[in-house]
Amino acid sequence: MIKDKNNWCIITIYVDIYVDVGNTHTVFGILQSNQNKDYQSIEKHLEELRFSTKNIETPEDIYSRLFPFINNNIQRKFKVDNIVVSSVVPQINFVIEKFVHKYTECNYFCWVEARDGLGIDWQTDEYKQMGADRVADILGAICVYNDNFVIIDFGTAITIDVIVDRKYVGGSISPGFMLLIKSLFQETAKLPMVEIEPTLKLVDNTTIGQIKLGTIDIICRGINSIITELKQTYKDIKIILTGGFSTIAQKIIINDIIIPKLQFIGMNYYLKLIKK
Amino acid sequence: MIKDKNNWCIITIYVDIYVDVGNTHTVFGILQSNQNKDYQSIEKHLEELRFSTKNIETPEDIYSRLFPFINNNIQRKFKVDNIVVSSVVPQINFVIEKFVHKYTECNYFCWVEARDGLGIDWQTDEYKQMGADRVADILGAICVYNDNFVIIDFGTAITIDVIVDRKYVGGSISPGFMLLIKSLFQETAKLPMVEIEPTLKLVDNTTIGQIKLGTIDIICRGINSIITELKQTYKDIKIILTGGFSTIAQKIIINDIIIPKLQFIGMNYYLKLIKK
Known part of the structure; x- marks a missing residue:
């Protein structure tokens, strides 16, 4: 046990930092x-720190934001062991990389990417273009349901990914709830902004409700139609919801489980696979 | 019969102009x-002239665009009888009004609006806020199916309107196909623009297909889910598709009839009702 000059005990805690760089938010998961x-x-234990991606322009932007959270306790000293980054915003990747090298002294650093050796048969030549967030989601889902599952991630975009017998069957990409609402507001002359909230009605007779x-x-409803057909096609397939708006989606979408931190679970598993 | 100085016969033709001012396009229907x-x-007979709404800034913008089409025949002289305008872009209404008074010498001019006396029980205090395009669609649909119908208009937005026994039951407003695609392209770092085209698949394994x-x-699929429930709730309800993208929607959407010029049929009927 190390002691400081006041004779206080200082415990050194090694942490991993998982970084999810999304189009809207960048979330640092500390574990x-x-x-x-x-x-x-x-x-249970991963702590999430969420910032706007557009405000991350320099390594200092990241360091000054993270510092108050990870060094707020004089009796505990944090050292970064591993850093895993899943990014869908290539233009800020160099900022992340500079931050890692300038400020963390971490032991190991890697980017999540679709690749061989992850135990998934991608079944498409295009798999290297797949968003790192979706790769992390898929690996996270493997930790929960080993075999057949559908992941629906409600973020900036809504992505669907289907894995059957460790094979990537395919998926879809839709605009997320916020984009859907914003697109109507921005591109029409008269329609107002509304709250992200389902009506649970068949039709409505107010503009906001409509x-x-x-x-x-x-x-x-469109996603449910796909889920219903997938459940008929693949027996015992599980539906996993994740992403910022999954608690809203859950009111309508057919589902088996909601795993808010799915992507971080996947990044943790990715690290295990890559460091083998 | 009037003759000109070359002794040619000049026939004077009275026309009505129906103007559909939409968020993307303004369409002049001449009949x-x-x-x-x-x-x-x-x-069969209504001729459509389509321009970008954002390019209509002055009365001259309209006159110079319409002139080559309506005065291209020296043996026929056109006089404007009635002008009916359905607008969802209030900020250009004064341009339309100036054009009408400065260049048309029309006999009668009116704006489409939700109001009493159209034979529809609106059943909501908000009906005066309803888009003029949807009012025209509803009146058009009354000319085709007198009683129970659902109109789905695939324009800048996708609107659904349900009329049962001449009562307005309600509807919904979604972003149109172009807005959906554009919102993903504009608000994410990596996703490409794609063509407006359905895949008719359950899942896809390419980015463009997804x-x-x-x-x-x-x-x-979401709209079909609503149509299916509406058909169970209201017997003998007819599904009408209209709007620029209805021929694409038709490949997936459950429907009874596609009426591309529904809004103009409605404006023609509106004129009859208002001039009574």
Whole structure:
């Protein structure tokens, strides 16, 4: 046990930092370093720090934001062991990389990407273009349901990914709830902004209700139609919801489980696979 | 019969001009003046001239665009009888009004609006806020199916309107196909623009296919889910598709009839009702 000059005990804690760089938000997930965690313990212990992606322009932007959270305790000293980054915004990747090298002294650093050796048969030549967020989601889902699953991630975009017998069957990409609402507001002369909230109605007779129905309920009905067919095609397939708006989607979407931290669970598993 | 100085016969033709001012396009529909036209004859004879709404800034913008089309025949002289305008872009209404007074010498001019006396029980205090395009669609649909119908208009937005026993039951407002695709392209770092085209698949394993599926097919599946419930709730209800993208939607959407010129049929009927 190290002691400082006041004779206080200082405990050094090794942490892993998982970074999810999304189109809207960048989320830093901080977890005590120890790769053999099951998904429930990651769900429980991973601390999330969420910032607007557009405000991350320099390594200092990241350091000054993270510092108050990870060094707020004089009795504990944090050292970064591993950093895993999943990014869908290539233009800020060099900022992340500079931050890692300038400020973290981490032992190991890697980017999530679709590749061989992850135990997934991608079944398409295009898999290297797949968003790193979706790769992390898929690996996270493997930790929960080993075999057949559908992941629906409600973020800036709504992505669907289907894995059957460890094969990537395919998916879809739709605008997320916020984009749907914003696109109507920005591109029409008269329609107002509305709250992200389903109406749970068949039709509505107010403008605000009609927009909620036409943006939230209708896209969810469309997704349910796909889920229903997938459940008929692949027996025992599980439906996993994740992403910022999954708690709203859950009111309409057919689902088996909601895993808010799915992507971080996947990044933790990715690290295990890559460092083998 | 009037003759000009070369002793040619000049026939004066009275026309009505129907103007549909939409968020993307403004369409001028020109039809020989005679209010007792059935919908098939309007579909057949109405000539459509389509311009970008953002390029209409002055009365001269309109006159110079229309002139080559309506005065291209030295043996026929056109006089404007009636002008009916349905606008969802209030900021250009004064341009339209100036054009009408400065250049047309028309006999009668009116704006389409939701109001009493149209034979529709609106059943909501908000009906005066309803888009003029949807009012015209509803009146057009009354000319085709007198009683129970659902209109789905695939324009800049996708609107659904349900009329049962001449009562307005309600509807919804979603972003149109172009807005759905553009919102993904503009608000994400890596996703490409794609063609407006359904995939007719359950899932896809290419990025372009996934975006087509997630923007075109999924919204159409959502609308089909609403149509299916409406058909169970209201017996003998007819599904009418209209709007610029209805021929694409038709590949997926459950429908009874496609009426591209529904709004103009409605404006023709509106004129009859208002001038009574």
